[in-house]
Amino acid sequence: MFTNSQTLFERARQVIPGGVNSPVRAFKSVGGTPLFMKSAKGAYMYDVDGNKFVDYINSWGPMILGHAYEPVVNAIQEYATYSTSFGAPTELEVKIAELIISMVPNIDMVRMVNSGTEACMSAIRLARGYTGKNKFIKFEGCYHGHADSFLVSAGSGVATLGIQSVPGVTSEVAADTLTAPYNNLPAVEELVAQHKDNIAAIIIEPVAGNMGCILPQPGFLEGLRKICDDNGIVFILDEVMTGFRLAAGGAQERLNIKADLVTFGKIIGGGMPVGAFAGKKEIMEHIAPAGKVYQAGTLSGNPIAMIAGYTLLQTLQQHPGIYEQLEAKTNSLVTGIKEALGAAGIIHRVNHIGSMMSVHFTEYPINDFEAASGANNELFKRFFHGMLERGVYLPPSAFESWFICNALSEADIQFTIDATKEAVQHLQ
Numbered sequence: 001m002f003t004n005s006q007t008l009f010e011r012a013r014q015v016i017p018g019g020v021n022s023p024v025r026a027f028k029s030v031g032g033t034p035l036f037m038k039s040a041k042g043a044y045m046y047d048v049d050g051n052k053f054v055d056y057i058n059s060w061g062p063m064i065l066g067h068a069y070e071p072v073v074n075a076i077q078e079y080a081t082y083s084t085s086f087g088a089p090t091e092l093e094v095k096i097a098e099l100i101i102s103m104v105p106n107i108d109m110v111r112m113v114n115s116g117t118e119a120c121m122s123a124i125r126l127a128r129g130y131t132g133k134n135k136f137i138k139f140e141g142c143y144h145g146h147a148d149s150f151l152v153s154a155g156s157g158v159a160t161l162g163i164q165s166v167p168g169v170t171s172e173v174a175a176d177t178l179t180a181p182y183n184n185l186p187a188v189e190e191l192v193a194q195h196k197d198n199i200a201a202i203i204i205e206p207v208a209g210n211m212g213c214i215l216p217q218p219g220f221l222e223g224l225r226k227i228c229d230d231n232g233i234v235f236i237l238d239e240v241m242t243g244f245r246l247a248a249g250g251a252q253e254r255l256n257i258k259a260d261l262v263t264f265g266k267i268i269g270g271g272m273p274v275g276a277f278a279g280k281k282e283i284m285e286h287i288a289p290a291g292k293v294y295q296a297g298t299l300s301g302n303p304i305a306m307i308a309g310y311t312l313l314q315t316l317q318q319h320p321g322i323y324e325q326l327e328a329k330t331n332s333l334v335t336g337i338k339e340a341l342g343a344a345g346i347i348h349r350v351n352h353i354g355s356m357m358s359v360h361f362t363e364y365p366i367n368d369f370e371a372a373s374g375a376n377n378e379l380f381k382r383f384f385h386g387m388l389e390r391g392v393y394l395p396p397s398a399f400e401s402w403f404i405c406n407a408l409s410e411a412d413i414q415f416t417i418d419a420t421k422e423a424v425q426h427l428q
């Protein structure tokens with residue numbers, strides 16, 4: 001069934017570390033051979049063995065309207081003929097900045113970069129440069145990219161691989177990263193009291209998507225906002241996953257919370273390698289060349305990436321009903337999966353908001369990394385492979401969110417629920 005993938009994986013392992021260019025693709029925690037993809041359209045992906053899958057990763061978020069969304073593909077084709085890179089400013093960069101500012105609350109300037117990692121790394125540098133302070137607080141199980149200072153108690157692949165401390169990250173760098181459990185306001189208050197006057201920023205995923213999908217408890221984000229206001233700390237919302245997904249204006253709009261800086265990735269590039277950070281002029285003008293906080297990129301604002309992102313974002317802005325559709329689809333999927341697991345007597349928790357969700361095999365609520373780590377990973381592995389064999393492609397780790405795309409049909413949802421009913425027969 002997966003012979004061509006197996007052959008390719010063998011070849012890949014000779015020339016690419018671990019056979020993949022990003023660790024979570026390797027199926028490390030679920031076992032088996034990662035599948036090599038050939039093409040994708042709408043809600044479906046096709047691998048090199050000709051298997052078809054309903055896709056619940058959607059490139060880890062960007063494909064909110066499904067794969068190979070025609071207006072995006074057409075725009076890329078047209079712009080590729082003008083040049084794939086200028087290294088000089090274009091009107092398109094101004095247009096996408098204006099568009100993003102019109103969609104996202106509380107920002108009046110945007111800087112484009114090439115990945116979510118760059119966006120978060122630059123936002124922390126900016127917060128430090130702006131406040132003149134060194135330390136920042138992040139949350140256990142949150143992932144903000146692979147820059148050195150974020151690889152402390154990180155989620156996503158770091159959690160999947162069980163890496164406690166990342167070789168190559170110096171203890172001096174790690175010492176400036178303070179960590180607290182997600183949803184634990186008293187722990188943050190204590191850190192702020194201990195390190196008074198030396199905390200530049202608090203960075204958080206407003207809905208965590210890198211330890212499964214974990215929602216902020218009522219009052220948690222508001223409490224962080226107040227701590228930041230009271231102590232001159234820059235509040236950074238990492239909206240790499242949630243941006244343009246929870247709402248056109250991201251978590252700030254959906255959860256009615258105000259950030260000082262916001263980071264973006266994934267959807268903002270329409271599937272091309274793009275990230276961005278944004279905020280009020282007062283802070284953003286500290287970035288070079290307006291200010292002295294240096295940040296740059298040869299391919300930043302790349303025209304092909306910009307037209308892909310612009311086309312997708314414009315569609316989302318012009319069709320706000322997409323968000324209701326996405327949520328309705330997610331809700332019916334959640335209901336069906338819960339019924340299937342419940343009917344088979346399998347203890348589970350499903351977390352979801354908007355078009356993000358995750359399934360954990362545990363009886364306890366999943367509100368932080370410790371709880372997520374306590375769920376039954378053996379069962380998740382078997383569930384993952386049971387679904388894969390039945391044509392449903394889930395994230396290959398319980399420490400990842402599922403992403404629902406709007407190309408998903410009622411029939412696809414029913415197909416997934418039926419696959420769940422069958423897969424759970426073999427779980428116990």
Ligand code: PMP
Nearest residue numbers: 115116117143144145240241265
């Ligand atoms: N922040 C969050 C919340 C993410 O989920 C990710 C990637 N999954 C990143 C930052 C890093 O983005 P990238 O992989 O584009 O560097």
